[in-house]
Amino acid sequence: MSTVMTDAKCKQCGYRFGMSIFDCHTSEWEFYCTRCGYHESQDWITALDGTRIGCKHETLDGHGAVWATPREPAVSESLGLRSAQDVEEAAQKMRAAIAKGELDPRSSYVTRWNPELKRAELVAGTWCQDGEVFDHQQSFRPNAGQRGKQRKPRDRR
């Protein structure tokens, strides 16, 4: 198995550091946005004998995203939310877990995708990903600040 993980721009919210996972062996790929929860994938459809008979392209609208980092062991988990109710439940669970000290409040969050304003809003925890900051309305302001990682190699002269 060899997979390559790269940054890719999210089609739903425009976030520049969405996660793209490409399987070099099968050419199957998957995209997941840690900001709005948008998900897209392409997989082969195989017959019982293993021959490829087509491919399946799937998109799932993001209603929000969760990023949860427990205090110990500090391995983050992330998942996309598929309904407004999911977002409410995830936010309640996260607030409770932070209050109990189970999650790290500085690197855990729940977002809600606002389809009218076309932007993600922070509903619990603290945004801890690259490249974006929140303004006073706690909404993401694209391309603000200088906090993004420097991904481009410097000019060689």
Ligand SMILES: [Zn+2]
């Ligand atoms: Zn997104």
